[in-house]
Amino acid sequence: xxxxxxxxxxxxxxxxxxxxxxxxxxxxxxxxxxxxxxxxxxxxxxxxxxxxxxxxxxxxxxxxxxxxxxxxxxxxxxxxxxxxxxxxxxxxxxxxxxxxxxxxxxxxxxxxxxxxxxxxxxxxxxxxxxxxxxxxxxxxxxxxxxxxxxxxxxxxx
Amino acid sequence: xxxxxxxxxxxxxxxxxxxxxxxxxxxxxxxxxxxxxxxxxxxxxxxxxxxxxxxxxxxxxxxxxxxxxxxxxxxxxxxxxxxxxxxxxxxxxxxxxxxxxxxxxxxxxxxxxxxxxxxxxxxxxxxxxxxxxxxxxxxxxxxxxxxxxxxxxxxxxxxxxxxxxxxxxxxxxxxxxxxxxxxxxxxxxxxxxxxxxxxxxxxxxxxxxxxxxxxxxxxxxxxxxxxxxxxxxxxx
Numbered sequence: 001x002x003x004x005x006x007x008x009x010x011x012x013x014x015x016x017x018x019x020x021x022x023x024x025x026x027x028x029x030x031x032x033x034x035x036x037x038x039x040x041x042x043x044x045x046x047x048x049x050x051x052x053x054x055x056x057x058x059x060x061x062x063x064x065x066x067x068x069x070x071x072x073x074x075x076x077x078x079x080x081x082x083x084x085x086x087x088x089x090x091x092x093x094x095x096x097x098x099x100x101x102x103x104x105x106x107x108x109x110x111x112x113x114x115x116x117x118x119x120x121x122x123x124x125x126x127x128x129x130x131x132x133x134x135x136x137x138x139x140x141x142x143x144x145x146x147x148x149x150x151x152x153x154x155x156x157x
Numbered sequence: 158x159x160x161x162x163x164x165x166x167x168x169x170x171x172x173x174x175x176x177x178x179x180x181x182x183x184x185x186x187x188x189x190x191x192x193x194x195x196x197x198x199x200x201x202x203x204x205x206x207x208x209x210x211x212x213x214x215x216x217x218x219x220x221x222x223x224x225x226x227x228x229x230x231x232x233x234x235x236x237x238x239x240x241x242x243x244x245x246x247x248x249x250x251x252x253x254x255x256x257x258x259x260x261x262x263x264x265x266x267x268x269x270x271x272x273x274x275x276x277x278x279x280x281x282x283x284x285x286x287x288x289x290x291x292x293x294x295x296x297x298x299x300x301x302x303x304x305x306x307x308x309x310x311x312x313x314x315x316x317x318x319x320x321x322x323x324x325x326x327x328x329x330x331x332x333x334x335x336x337x338x339x340x341x342x343x344x345x346x347x348x349x350x351x352x353x354x355x356x357x358x359x360x361x362x363x364x365x366x367x368x369x370x371x372x373x374x375x376x377x378x379x380x381x382x383x384x385x386x387x388x389x390x391x392x393x
Contacts (some may be wrong), residue, residue: 038316050300054323056315060304067316 003039007032012047019048023058026065035066071106071113073151075131080119082126091127092116094144111152161229176220176231177205185233188262190249190334191285192221195295201285203245203335204262208232217241243268256281256335266354281337282312288329288338298322298374300350301329312351324343325354325368359389366390 011028015021022044029040036059045055068138077083077092092103095114099107106113120128125137129147136147161172163180170179175198180187190203198221207334210230217238220231232238246263251273253259259281263269286303289312293299300323304313314320325347330338340349347354347368354368366389376383 041315051293052315053299053301053302053320057302057304061306 001037001039003029003033003037003043005043008040008043009047012044016080017048019050022048022050022055023062026059026062030065034070034072035068038067069106069110070106071133072110072112074113074115075129075147076117076120077117078118078126078128078130080114080123080126082123083128086126088127090141091139091144094141095129095148098148099145106128112148159225159227161225161227161231163231164233165230170225172225174225176207176209176218176223176225179225180220180231180233187220187233189221189264190258190283191287193287193332196290196332196343198222198286199286199290200248202283204242206238206241206245206250208235208238219363231374239266242266247271248273252276252279253281253283253335253337256283256337258335259283280310281335283335283337285334286313287332287334288312291328291332291366296324296326296328297378298324300324317351319352321349323350323352324371324374325349325372326374355359357387359387359392361392363392364389 008029011025014028025044026036026041029044030036030117033040033153040051041059045052059067070074077088077097079088079092092114096102099112099114101107101112101114103114103116117130119137121131122128122135122137125135127139129136129139131147131151136143159172161168161170163176163183163185166183168179168183177187177189177192177198187205187207189202189205191199192205198219200219203219205220205225205387206217208231209216209218209356211226212231213227213250220233243266244265246259246268249256249259250263250268252272254271254275266281284303288302289303294302300314300320302315303310305311314323327340327347328350330349339348340347342356342365344356345356345365347356354370356365357367357369357372358364359366372383374388375381376386
């Protein structure tokens with residue numbers, strides 16, 4: 001993939017070319033492309049004079065960084081203790097079945113990605129699903145379809 | 158100057174030395190896999206664990222990282238140390254069942270059975286990171302890194318692809334304590350980390366002795382002419 005080096009340059013400049021801000025730069029690039037392209041890691045490493053291997057190491061360590069393209073909407077299904085007991089795994093399974101993808105994958109049309117999360121801190125709303133910035137508490141399997149439709153029909157896309 | 162005891166014997170050491178260094182110098186046997194005197198300590202294999210008593214306090218520490226102190230009592234093979242070491246060996250054996258050195262150490266400590274599920278996908282790698290540190294600080298190319306975390310953590314090149322910066326020197330394979338890293342010289346080529354290197358032939362004895370890329374790297378670093386480096390160590 002080709003990356004826009006001018007845009008990445010401005011991200012690097014934003015942090016004064018300081019190596020200790022590499023993670024923040026990666027996050028900014030991810031916001032730009034919704035994932036972290038290999039070329040972007042390579043370019044940033046070159047600009048900061050850091051071995052490519054170190055950049056890769058950091059990119060694979062953090063769960064927030066993705067090396068594969070992500071969908072326009074990321075569905076976070078909470079699997080914390082409370083959500084787990086109240087049927088989080090079922091909700092996850094329903095999403096996987098409805099969208100024909102597994103956790104960590106992206107739909108073919110690039111609309112959705114499914115991720116799991118270990119607690120969103122709103123256990124009273126269990127089982128909780130967060131799509132982008134929107135929370136859906138006390139989710140049922142019927143709500144799963146509604147969520148998918150809501151985002152597919154362009155209401156919130 | 159620091160003074161303390163190892164297994165009841167008084168020993169002296171310089172400030173800044175580690176318990177492991179002093180113990181080895183004084184002839185006490187502490188097993189290690191990840192320690193290398195040129196690379197320093199990283200405390201990864203955990204085998205060098207010892208008991209340190211200071212006053213009423215008793216701690217179990219990795220001796221390769223623990224700096225010497227006045228008045229401490231170190232025990233390298235107390236009952237509890239042996240017990241912990243056996244557990245560590247059991248875990249290492251569960252991760253790398255095919256590693257000769259882990260098998261050897263385990264049987265030395267009487268560990269034969271593993272209570273845990275044995276890994277089949279880890280090879281002989283114990284994640285000590287010596288290869289990475291060698292590549293970074295001794296060779297100076299940083300071709301290797303860890304990727305991922307938790308059970309998926311492994312040593313690799315970026316994106317599991319042949320590395321652009323690897324020079325095929327094989328230092329990582331030499332330093333690896335368990336012999337995990339695959340290196341093969343065959344038919345005039347060296348294969349390591351999924352990359353193929355053409356080996357240079359010594360013009361005098363006609364022996365294949367080093368990858369051309371490595372010689373070019375040395376030539377660039379030291380300014381010595383490549384033609385001179387093509388002559389192997391035996392013919393110089």
